[in-house]
Amino acid sequence: MNIFKNLLKETFAKTKDNIKSSIKSIFGDTKINFEDLEEILLKSDFGLEFTEQIINELKKTSNFNDEKDFNNSLKYLLLNKINKNNSNADLDINKLTIIQIFGVNGSGKTTTIGKLTNYYISKGFKILIASCDTFRAAANEQLKKWATLNETKIIEDFSKDPASVAFEAVKTAKNEKYNLLFIDTAGRLHTNKNLMLELQKIDNVITKSIDENILKLNWLIVDGNSGQNANKQYEEFSKFVKIDGLIITKLDGTSKGGSVFQIAVNNNKPILFLGIGEKKDNLVKFNPEDYINSLLE
């Protein structure tokens, strides 16, 4: 657990340093001046609406004793706004779970499947992967590399459409008693209706081929650097498929650590994991408290 807390601290160090120095500047003034903090929260991608809310609420309590007191109030405010629900990352090993992974092009879907596979293998799961990007050979090759690295079986067939590959994969997962099946889908722009309908088709095929003993989940992958657009992606994908969880990627090296907050707070979305690098163990299970602490402590 401490390893993950430390990883988070490293990930958000730049954002934290910026916030800390702006809080210092507030107390350096003879009268409290929130402009610096407001600017830093905006630059860190907390979003205009939430930055204004946070600043207004802090202003209501004008008698802070010191920086620590101020920091604690900010922490309390942020924690109260964030969704605490991340329970559906805890999967039941005694039944088959099928997780469909989708998102816009290049958001990190394949890499995240590689990291998730490593994560759930360490918890004892027997994992199958389906390559439902039957358009791009390079995407398939990349997924195969991850399957080899994790020593997992992969279902692929370029002669078929993505929904047929998904159907085959569900059949194999059931017959060969897998605990977990990841369905990798092609990247698609949330504005491309035909591709979104294709995703809906894969989703329907999976739903029709399972019974109540099998859990199906849909996880959306968003790039943590996409700012407000991440919320737009969530809205648009939700029009076609139900989203059960979100994974935010590419947070390593970012000075925009507030993006996670902004995404989490809008619509109370369940964030499950954060992607913090390209290696197989660069994935941290999301915990709101650890996240907020890594921004402020």
Ligand SMILES: Nc1nc2c(ncn2[C@@H]2O[C@H](COP(=O)(O)OP(=O)(O)OP(=O)(O)O)[C@@H](O)[C@H]2O)c(=O)[nH]1
């Ligand atoms: N630094 C960093 N890079 C990442 C992370 N996740 C993915 N990447 C990189 O982002 C690029 C795109 O990742 P992919 O996994 O191929 O993305 P994808 O969504 O499967 O791409 P398409 O199938 O083309 O839509 C690759 O170079 C990955 O190595 C992350 O958490 N941190």
